[in-house]
Amino acid sequence: MESTDTNRLRYAALELRMALEALVYERAKHYATDTSWNKLSKWQPKKLLRLLLEVDPHADKDAIISIGEPDQEGQPASIMHCLGRERVLKLEEIDSFYDRLGSYLHTPTKAQADAGAPESAGKILAKCRELAAILKEVFESQIINSDFKISSEIKCVRCGAKVYGRLPPSMEDSVATCLECQAQYRVMSLPDGQAEWQPITQPLQCSNKECMEEAWIFQQDIKPGIKWKCRKCGQQSRIILGISPVLGDE
Ligand SMILES: [Zn+2]
Numbered sequence: 001m002e003s004t005d006t007n008r009l010r011y012a013a014l015e016l017r018m019a020l021e022a023l024v025y026e027r028a029k030h031y032a033t034d035t036s037w038n039k040l041s042k043w044q045p046k047k048l049l050r051l052l053l054e055v056d057p058h059a060d061k062d063a064i065i066s067i068g069e070p071d072q073e074g075q076p077a078s079i080m081h082c083l084g085r086e087r088v089l090k091l092e093e094i095d096s097f098y099d100r101l102g103s104y105l106h107t108p109t110k111a112q113a114d115a116g117a118p119e120s121a122g123k124i125l126a127k128c129r130e131l132a133a134i135l136k137e138v139f140e141s142q143i144i145n146s147d148f149k150i151s152s153e154i155k156c157v158r159c160g161a162k163v164y165g166r167l168p169p170s171m172e173d174s175v176a177t178c179l180e181c182q183a184q185y186r187v188m189s190l191p192d193g194q195a196e197w198q199p200i201t202q203p204l205q206c207s208n209k210e211c212m213e214e215a216w217i218f219q220q221d222i223k224p225g226i227k228w229k230c231r232k233c234g235q236q237s238r239i240i241l242g243i244s245p246v247l248g249d250e
């Protein structure tokens, strides 16, 4: 990499780009039970990592792992010993390097050539060095590719596909997305280790003014043209775009 020869630097860019791919593929192995292999066969690391993040919002987050003996059964230990930190490659990092390095591997298009001189060796080297420093941190992590999961699954109420949810170790609520229809659910952990699933929906009122019964519609369905039938009065309602006069200083 330490060269002023553009051809050598291009080769370094290629190797660095392949390292990004390898790290994301390695991470994806943990998710084979959360989604289908078919979905995980995406080769572009950005798309693959975005998919992992839909299953697990912590897929690209660093972690510190500590261990301790609880003073009382079921309670967190008061004295914890840190085992180490894991530095994980982040989506923003892939976003900022993958295409940029890729652009050094191709002949500039006519539009790029017309726009100005190709990247100088110095610029390519600077970008390669920047990424190499990030990769060094990732590879020097005391812990590599850790995965602690409590997962749960349901059948999507919208499309019938299986939806997998992960509860983060902190036991906060998390959001799970159906990978087939994008319906979203809030997954809440219950004290007995079980999970409760709640569709993320919005209440919309029936268009029959006498009725006003609310229907719960998935967020991604709220767009013009979508219809639903009221379960109370049977009236069909539709979402439309509307224009109304602006009154006074409103
Ligand atoms: Zn679905």
Ligand SMILES: [Zn+2]
Pocket (backbone or CB within 6 Å): 206, 207, 208, 211, 212, 213, 230, 231, 232, 233, 234, 235
């Ligand atoms: Zn109604």
